[in-house]
Amino acid sequence: MKHTLGAMISADEALQIVLRVAQHLPPVALPLHDGLGKVLAEDILASDPSPPYPASIKGCDIKKGVIVLKCGERLGASEIGLLATCNYGEGA
Numbered sequence: 260m261k262h263t264l265g266a267m268i269s270a271d272e273a274l275q276i277v278l279r280v281a282q283h284l285p286p287v288a289l290p291l292h293d294g295l296g297k298v299l300a301e302d303i304l305a306s307d308p309s310p311p312y313p314a315s316i317k318g319c320d321i322k323k324g325v326i327v328l329k330c331g332e333r334l335g336a337s338e339i340g341l342l343a344t345c346n347y348g349e350g351a
Contacts, residue, residue: 291342294334303328
């Protein structure tokens with residue numbers, strides 16, 4: 260659809276234009292402390308249980324192989340804290 264100068268387009272049409280011309284950036288590996296505000300390119304799985312013993316407090320144990328954070332999640336302070344507590348990001 261051709262638009263004249265100054266004509267308004269709908270938000271949906273504008274979104275379609277942006278999605279059509281936007282390019283995916285390749286994923287990058289960053290140290291954990293540089294991840295604040297970044298979006299995950301892939302799921303982060305627990306490589307080991309954390310803590311390494313059965314936890315008695317509900318919600319405080321992470322089983323091996325469980326998705327800790329999902330692809331597309333933005334890393335905020337609480338997510339960075341979770342990963343740091345579980346020793347993720349070492350050597351990244």
